Amino acid sequence: MSLHLYIPGPVQVSERTxxxxxxxxxxxxxxxxxxxxxxxxxxxQDLFYTTGPVFLSTSSAWGVMEGCVRNLTRKRVLNCxxxxxxxxxxxxxxxxxxxxxALQFDWGQPVDPEALRRELATGAYDVVTLVHNxxxxxxxxxxxxxxxxxxEFPDVISVVDAVSSFSALAIEKDRLGIDVLLTGxxxxxxxxxxxxxxxxxxxxxxxxxKVKTRGYYFDFHEFLRNHxxxxxxxxxxxxxIYALRSKLDDIFSEGLEARYARHARLNAKVxxxxxxxxxxxxxxxxxxxxTLSCVENTLGIDVPAFxxxxxxxxxxxxxxxxxxxxxxxxxxxxxxxxxxxxxxxxVGYLDAALEESGTAKA
Amino acid sequence: MSLHLYIPGPVQVSERTxxxxxxxxxxxxxxxxxxxxxxxxxxxQDLFYTTGPVFLSTSSAWGVMEGCVRNLTRKRVLNCxxxxxxxxxxxxxxxxxxxxxALQFDWGQPVDPEALRRELATGAYDVVTLVHNxxxxxxxxxxxxxxxxxxEFPDVISVVDAVSSFSALAIEKDRLGIDVLLTGxxxxxxxxxxxxxxxxxxxxxxxxxKVKTRGYYFDFHEFLRNHxxxxxxxxxxxxxIYALRSKLDDIFSEGLEARYARHARLNAKVxxxxxxxxxxxxxxxxxxxxTLSCVENTLGIDVPAFxxxxxxxxxxxxxxxxxxxxxxxxxxxxxxxxxxxxxxxxVGYLDAALEESGTAKA
Numbered sequence: 001m002s003l004h005l006y007i008p009g010p011v012q013v014s015e016r017t018x019x020x021x022x023x024x025x026x027x028x029x030x031x032x033x034x035x036x037x038x039x040x041x042x043x044x045q046d047l048f049y050t051t052g053p054v055f056l057s058t059s060s061a062w063g064v065m066e067g068c069v070r071n072l073t074r075k076r077v078l079n080c081x082x083x084x085x086x087x088x089x090x091x092x093x094x095x096x097x098x099x100x101x102a103l104q105f106d107w108g109q110p111v112d113p114e115a116l117r118r119e120l121a122t123g124a125y126d127v128v129t130l131v132h133n134x135x136x137x138x139x140x141x142x143x144x145x146x147x148x149x150x151x152e153f154p155d156v157i158s159v160v161d162a163v164s165s166f167s168a169l170a171i172e173k174d175r176l177g178i179d180v181l182l183t184g185x186x187x188x189x190x191x192x193x194x195x196x197x198x199x200x201x202x203x204x205x206x207x208x209x210k211v212k213t214r215g216y217y218f219d220f221h222e223f224l225r226n227h228x229x230x231x232x233x234x235x236x237x238x239x240x241i242y243a244l245r246s247k248l249d250d251i252f253s254e255g256l257e258a259r260y261a262r263h264a265r266l267n268a269k270v271x272x273x274x275x276x277x278x279x280x281x282x283x284x285x286x287x288x289x290x291t292l293s294c295v296e297n298t299l300g301i302d303v304p305a306f307x308x309x310x311x312x313x314x315x316x317x318x319x320x321x322x323x324x325x326x327x328x329x330x331x332x333x334x335x336x337x338x339x340x341x342x343x344x345x346x347v348g349y350l351d352a353a354l355e356e357s358g359t360a361k362a
Numbered sequence: 363m364s365l366h367l368y369i370p371g372p373v374q375v376s377e378r379t380x381x382x383x384x385x386x387x388x389x390x391x392x393x394x395x396x397x398x399x400x401x402x403x404x405x406x407q408d409l410f411y412t413t414g415p416v417f418l419s420t421s422s423a424w425g426v427m428e429g430c431v432r433n434l435t436r437k438r439v440l441n442c443x444x445x446x447x448x449x450x451x452x453x454x455x456x457x458x459x460x461x462x463x464a465l466q467f468d469w470g471q472p473v474d475p476e477a478l479r480r481e482l483a484t485g486a487y488d489v490v491t492l493v494h495n496x497x498x499x500x501x502x503x504x505x506x507x508x509x510x511x512x513x514e515f516p517d518v519i520s521v522v523d524a525v526s527s528f529s530a531l532a533i534e535k536d537r538l539g540i541d542v543l544l545t546g547x548x549x550x551x552x553x554x555x556x557x558x559x560x561x562x563x564x565x566x567x568x569x570x571x572k573v574k575t576r577g578y579y580f581d582f583h584e585f586l587r588n589h590x591x592x593x594x595x596x597x598x599x600x601x602x603i604y605a606l607r608s609k610l611d612d613i614f615s616e617g618l619e620a621r622y623a624r625h626a627r628l629n630a631k632v633x634x635x636x637x638x639x640x641x642x643x644x645x646x647x648x649x650x651x652x653t654l655s656c657v658e659n660t661l662g663i664d665v666p667a668f669x670x671x672x673x674x675x676x677x678x679x680x681x682x683x684x685x686x687x688x689x690x691x692x693x694x695x696x697x698x699x700x701x702x703x704x705x706x707x708x709v710g711y712l713d714a715a716l717e718e719s720g721t722a723k724a
Binding site: 025 | 424595
């Protein structure tokens with residue numbers, strides 16, 4: 001029996017989504033593919049809150065994240081860092097041979113708009129990278145405030161990773177003036193992993209046009225040129241595009257507002273469990289992610305033993321903490337297709353596992 | 363009803379393979395994933411004829427092809443070109459900002475070992491790219507002879523694209539001394555698209571270690587470091603790895619020799635149809651691909667009309683020619699899971715379609 005994944009990606013995938021992948025592939029230069037591609041664009045644009053194109057990249061989100069700094073940086077990129085993934089983006093920028101500066105905050109802290117403004121005011125940068133929802137720490141940075149700062153610097157291209165927040169709440173790309181917004185398949189979209197999605201502004205394309213070494217596989221202009229024909233630059237992961245189409249049916253049947261409300265409600269249920277048991281969240285409450293809870297292990301429980309009980313007794317699994325936070329935190333996802341029933345069940349399992357692993361609060 | 367794909371990729375995918383994808387994803391840092399990854403390594407090594415690691419890249423083959431030139435080129439890459447894909451590899455090399463030289467042959471001609479030797483003897487190169495089986499022209503270059511030349515230049519790293527030949531005949535990577543051998547999922551392996559596989563030599567890793575701007579997503583050393591833990595660098599396309607595992611079961615139940623013989627036999631059936639109808643193959647017979655037939659349209663048939671009859675009457679499709687060969691050639695795949703029955707059926711359809719489209723030979 002397979003485990004119900006309450007880890008922050010890959011998350012639990014519905015049987016309906018899995019079955020959608022069994023439709024036989026079509027030629028990726030055929031009219032059938034063009035129909036498929038074009039049929040999902042309007043709903044993807046709604047989800048991205050953009051009138052621009054939404055691209056499908058056959059890669060994990062990291063491919064697009066690397067592609068962004070390669071396509072967009074002529075001068076110097078500023079990497080806002082407050083957790084494992086945003087930290088790594090800086091490392092990746094350097095490994096692409098780019099000039100890059102770290103704007104560092106403690107893990108569990110959000111990115112501070114004032115600090116961002118001060119740094120951009122130096123005029124040293126033409127690109128900023130920002131992780132909206134740091135999956136490693138369950139911290140959601142204040143995107144409205146950050147976007148307001150970014151709009152003060154129109155020559156700086158903004159790249160926002162919404163890998164683990166996208167579609168769980170409204171991220172209004174065009175209204176916020178975000179140049180590039182990207183996400184992955186296996187987080188709040190609850191698809192199997194293997195695809196990334198992104199949308200880019202005209203300013204981003206103008207910048208990319210001036211960068212000579214952007215390569216091919218993640219070249220923004222290859223995506224754009226092929227998009228105009230209803231295609232992808234390279235052979236795409238068609239089975240996941242079928243799954244995405246099916247998921248868009250799910251999302252728009254539920255309705256976006258209902259979907260956002262569901263994520264908020266289920267997240268609050270997990271927070272309730274955290275508080276009731278005397279744990280606390282790693283980030284301050286106002287910056288706590290709405291898609292996953294990064295719980296500080298204030299009670300000093302044996303996290304692997306706790307998770308083992310969840311696996312053995314309840315056929316489910318949470319995450320035991322990422323990187324340097326392993327064991328010091330644990331993470332519980334409520335993203336994707338989770339329901340009141342599945343999160344209520346989880347809360348029961350968590351209570352029972354605390355008892356059984358002998359780590360319940362006295 | 364879906365069309366039976368006799369196009370050279372994506373090819374027809376069996377129901378068994380499609381169903382394999384419906385297994386729920388597991389966490390890609392979990393023991394379950396490590397078991398999956400490690401369970402398929404020995405058979406992948408057998409298929410690659412190597413004792414080295416076989417890596418799984420969540421991308422089309424183009425991602426790895428770009429990754430190879432980025433990882434391996436310090437001085438200058440020589441791109442052997444004799445068709446659309448090998449030509450494009452040169453363009454991609456230039457777009458990565460690399461020093462690159464074209465070694466050009468006419469489309470439909472194989473890469474000539476003597477010409478390769480002369481060019482390498484200049485000492486200008488440290489990497490060579492070579493497409494074993496040019497899918498655009500159905501031309502298979504003489505890999506044994508080319509590899510013998512490459513072995514004369516031990517400082518030159520050889521990269522061989524076997525995208526549309528891999529697993530249809532033996533390509534003995536280690537014996538031939540090929541440094542990097544790569545392939546895609548959706549050709550002779552008959553998986554849905556979205557994954558590439560490659561194996562690299564110690565010399566390739568040594569070279570890559572000296573290249574500073576190899577980036578992250580396709581970084582050879584990231585693949586190697588993660589491979590040693592039974593993992594991939596980024597979240598992998600797990601559903602396709604399930605499909606690959608299922609396909610390896612198929613391949614090794616049939617047996618490699620039987621598989622190779624089947625491809626040769628089915629290919630000969632298509633060649634028989636070509637000759638019987640007074641067409642000819644684009645390449646000379648000794649360089650004709652064993653996985654697809656690129657048929658020169660010597661009779662001047664209306665290829666789109668011909669293909670339309672195949673679609674409408676027989677629910678199948680062939681390819682109408684690639685790039686500048688569109689309409690001047692058409693291509694018929696016999697790779698993957700095709701059987702005597704499915705190719706015999708196709709031959710019947712081709713005959714009938716020639717009649718019906720009014721383009722049969724008088």
